[in-house]
Amino acid sequence: MDLDTSLRVSASGLKAQAMRMRVIAENLANADSVASTAGGDPYRRKVASFRTAVDRVTGATGVKVQTIDTDKTAFTRSYQPGNPAADATGYVLTPNVNTLVEAADMKAAQRSYEANLNAIEAAKGLTMRTIDLLK
DSSP states (O other): OOHHHHHHHHHHHHHHHHHHHHHHHHHHHTTTOOOSSTTOOOOOOEEEEEEEEEOTTTOOEEEEEEEEEEOOOOOEEEEOTTSTTOOTTSEEEEOSOOHHHHHHHHHHHHHHHHHHHHHHHHHHHHHHHHHHHHO
């Protein structure tokens, strides 16, 4: 694998993990939100899914975000009769976002992002050493 190919593969990983971190950040930002209307649905958790992508120029296999889907798990209910978003029985639906799961997903995405950065740095270092040898 040449330098350009390895950089393209790592760059595709960086872009995919950056998008994953944006989705997770959106989930965390909306973890405590409620519906804007009484009895309405609150924010629904989003999940990024990936697919392999072949670069037609180099033939290298990278990764891309395929879709950003909504999580279909049920909302939780909490009894808050004074809340404007409460239904007729006094219950408010809360988002299906578990902050612990999101924090773990964020850590995994961060580690993947760092691994791709390290691969780019390694390729850069090898290139610099090669140039030094050719002097």
